[in-house]
Amino acid sequence: MNPIYQEYFRDNLPHIWCSGCGNGIVMSAFARAMDKLQYNKDEVVAVSGIGCSSRITGYLDCNTLHTAHGRALAFATGVKFSSPEFKTFVFMGDGDGSAIGGNHFIHACRRNLDMTVILINNHIYGMTGGQFSPLTPYGKKGTTAPYGSVDPCFDIVELAKGAGATFVARGDIYHAKQLTDLIVAGAQHKGISVIEVMAICPISYGRYNKIPKPIDMINYLKDHTISIARAAKMTPEELKEKDMIITGVFHEDNSVPEYNEGYAKMCERVLGGGK
Numbered sequence: 001m002n003p004i005y006q007e008y009f010r011d012n013l014p015h016i017w018c019s020g021c022g023n024g025i026v027m028s029a030f031a032r033a034m035d036k037l038q039y040n041k042d043e044v045v046a047v048s049g050i051g052c053s054s055r056i057t058g059y060l061d062c063n064t065l066h067t068a069h070g071r072a073l074a075f076a077t078g079v080k081f082s083s084p085e086f087k088t089f090v091f092m093g094d095g096d097g098s099a100i101g102g103n104h105f106i107h108a109c110r111r112n113l114d115m116t117v118i119l120i121n122n123h124i125y126g127m128t129g130g131q132f133s134p135l136t137p138y139g140k141k142g143t144t145a146p147y148g149s150v151d152p153c154f155d156i157v158e159l160a161k162g163a164g165a166t167f168v169a170r171g172d173i174y175h176a177k178q179l180t181d182l183i184v185a186g187a188q189h190k191g192i193s194v195i196e197v198m199a200i201c202p203i204s205y206g207r208y209n210k211i212p213k214p215i216d217m218i219n220y221l222k223d224h225t226i227s228i229a230r231a232a233k234m235t236p237e238e239l240k241e242k243d244m245i246i247t248g249v250f251h252e253d254n255s256v257p258e259y260n261e262g263y264a265k266m267c268e269r270v271l272g273g274g275k
């Protein structure tokens with residue numbers, strides 16, 4: 001095994017994921033990012049909710065918390081607020097992060113604690129067999145949308161920006177090196193960083209939507225992802241017509257105080273007798 005994976009993965013493989021699942025690519029990108037950052041794994045905390053993607057914390061060899069569905073950010077907030085020295089990462093599925101955990105998501109974005117949120121968007125509730133989520137594209141099928149979803153879906157990048165996140169990016173599992181670099185950049189940002197990862201679930205999404213082969217799903221990402229710079233040369237109509245997914249860093253704002261720092265200043269002011 002690659003020594004980086006030997007260092008950052010627990011010795012408890014095989015994993016539970018189906019063949020062709022995208023979650024392993026995200027987990028490997030995370031391990032490579034930890035290696036690039038030269039983080040001591042004892043100072044890293046990885047938190048997740050419930051779902052196939054949330055199983056990542058079971059395989060990573062650092063401090064890990066596998067919590068309740070939709071509540072990863074609530075637990076991570078507690079960890080980071082009580083122990084700011086920990087480098088904190090949160091893994092969430094699209095159902096976990098944008099449906100049951102949607103309220104936690106928007107408030108974590110505005111609070112700006114220094115943590116990195118990796119939201120793995122496979123468009124579906126994978127673990128429970130394919131119910132549609134707030135990130136299922138319009139018209140696509142799931143067990144609870146057998147004729148195609150008629151709910152418009154969220155744009156996580158825009159939602160995170162609108163809610164106040166200070167670093168917002170999108171990557172995908174085909175471009176694994178870019179994904180590693182985005183995780184590194186997110187971790188280096190002081191404040192909350194949100195990275196949406198376009199992933200694949202051949203079993204609970206691909207089969208219902210007539211793209212059951214993992215390779216076809218991966219090639220779709222290869223052909224339909226485009227950098228922010230290249231996308232700027234196309235019209236919004238062209239991007240929509242070609243179903244392009246824009247990737248890269250969309251937003252970084254270093255002017256907003258990180259939450260723990262703001263809190264410490266407030267304590268100093270109040271307890272130190274200042275105004």
Ligand SMILES: Cc1ncc(C[n+]2csc(CCOP(=O)(O)OP(=O)(O)O)c2C)c(N)n1
Nearest residue numbers: 050051052053069093094095096125126127
């Ligand atoms: C409070 C609660 N509600 C529902 C469930 C059942 N449940 C487990 S995983 C899951 C959905 C997972 O989908 P997603 O978050 O998109 O992750 P994926 O499995 O696709 O990675 C649901 C509804 C649960 N475990 N707890």
Ligand code: SF4
Nearest residue numbers: 017018021052126201
């Ligand atoms: S159901 Fe989908 S998300 Fe879950 S392990 Fe299988 S391929 Fe991956």
